[in-house]
Structures are given as structure tokens and as C-alpha cells.
Amino acid sequence: MKKVVLGSVLLLAMTSVHAAESPRWDSAALSYQSADLDGDKLNGFGLSGSKLLGTNVFVSGSYSSVSDKEYGVNWDYNTMSLGLGYRTALTQNTDFFGVVSYEDVELEASSGGFSDSGSENGYGLAVGVRSMLTDKFELNGGFKYIDIAEESDTALSVGALYNFTNQFSAGVGITKSDDIDTVSVSAVYYF
Numbered sequence: 001m002k003k004v005v006l007g008s009v010l011l012l013a014m015t016s017v018h019a020a021e022s023p024r025w026d027s028a029a030l031s032y033q034s035a036d037l038d039g040d041k042l043n044g045f046g047l048s049g050s051k052l053l054g055t056n057v058f059v060s061g062s063y064s065s066v067s068d069k070e071y072g073v074n075w076d077y078n079t080m081s082l083g084l085g086y087r088t089a090l091t092q093n094t095d096f097f098g099v100v101s102y103e104d105v106e107l108e109a110s111s112g113g114f115s116d117s118g119s120e121n122g123y124g125l126a127v128g129v130r131s132m133l134t135d136k137f138e139l140n141g142g143f144k145y146i147d148i149a150e151e152s153d154t155a156l157s158v159g160a161l162y163n164f165t166n167q168f169s170a171g172v173g174i175t176k177s178d179d180i181d182t183v184s185v186s187a188v189y190y191f
Contacts, residue, residue, distance in 0.1 A: 122148030
């Protein structure tokens with residue numbers, strides 16, 4: 001299923017001829033997220049952004065905090081990613097990119113004044129495609145490998161953005177991995 005979805009994203013990205021511009025990389029986003037962590041539903045927010053440092057090199061970062069309360073226990077799951085990436089144009093309106101990142105994950109449980117938490121860090125490797133199907137509609141997809149504390153996970157993500165203006169977009173995204181599945185709704189500001 002994952003290969004079919006990503007294949008569809010790549011096919012649409014490569015065959016589009018109506019776009020007037022390439023994807024923009026200087027952005028900041030705020031999102032509402034709903035995550036399924038081993039059968040538990042958690043909700044929260046995410047912050048992310050990227051900035052080109054020239055023509056092809058960019059920095060990226062993201063922070064996510066989702067939580068839930070079950071049986072009197074508050075669960076908080078926080079992730080942070082800081083990366084350095086490289087993008088290259090495949091066509092006038094489609095970019096291929098790769099990112100090497102530092103990853104940090106924290107899980108905290110608290111109840112009745114008592115709390116316990118654990119934090120681990122590691123690295124991530126990501127590759128993907130972003131394509132402007134039209135001047136208003138962007139489609140993206142990618143794979144990410146994360147290695148934290150001798151544990152690894154691979155995720156597939158797909159998303160779509162609609163550009164309301166040159167500076168504001170809204171979108172949806174889905175990320176599926178072995179441990180956690182996330183659905184997000186985002187507002188994006190381009191600078």
C-alpha cells in the first residue's frame with residue numbers, strides 16, 4: 001500500500017505541466033496533530049519550518065507535542081528534529097530533497113503529582129519529492145529513517161497544500177510508521 005501511495009504521488013508530480021513555479025522552501029508552519037501511538041490516541045500541535053541557505057542547501061526543524069489522559073494518567077509524547085538538507089530541481093515545478101537530522105524523542109507520564117519521563121536521541125535520514133501541480137496546489141511525499149537508542153523506524157509521509165495567497169497556505173498530511181501514525185492539518189506562512 002505504501003508503495004502504491006508514494007508511486008501515485010511521484011507520478012502526479014512528474015507529469016504535471018501546468019505549474020507556474022517551483023516549491024517554496026522558506027516557510028513556517030503551525031499544525032494540529034492527531035497521533036495513534038500503539039493504539040492510544042493523542043492530540044496536540046506541531047511547529048515546523050525550513051529556510052534556504054543558498055540555491056540548494058536548507059535547514060529544517062520541527063517540534064511536536066501530543067498528549068492524552070487515560071485512567072487518571074497524563075501522557076505526553078514530544079519529538080524534535082533539526083536537519084540540514086539539499087534540494088535539486090527535477091523539473092521546473094518539482095524538487096527532490098534529502099535531509100540528515102538530529103532527532104529527540106521524549107515520553108512522559110504523570111498522575112497525582114508523580115511523574116516519570118524518558119528521553120532518547122539519535123539521527124534521521126529523509127528523502128522526498130515536492131511538486132507544484134498548479135500555482136495553487138502542492139503535493140509532497142517522502143520516506144524517513146530514524147535511528148534512536150539502537151531502535152530504528154521507517155516512516156512514509158504524504159501531504160497536500162493549497163495556496164490561498166503567495167504567503168499563506170493550508171494543508172493536510174499523513175505519516176505512517178511502525179510505531180506511530182499521525183494525521184495533521186497545517187497553516188503555512190511563506191517568508
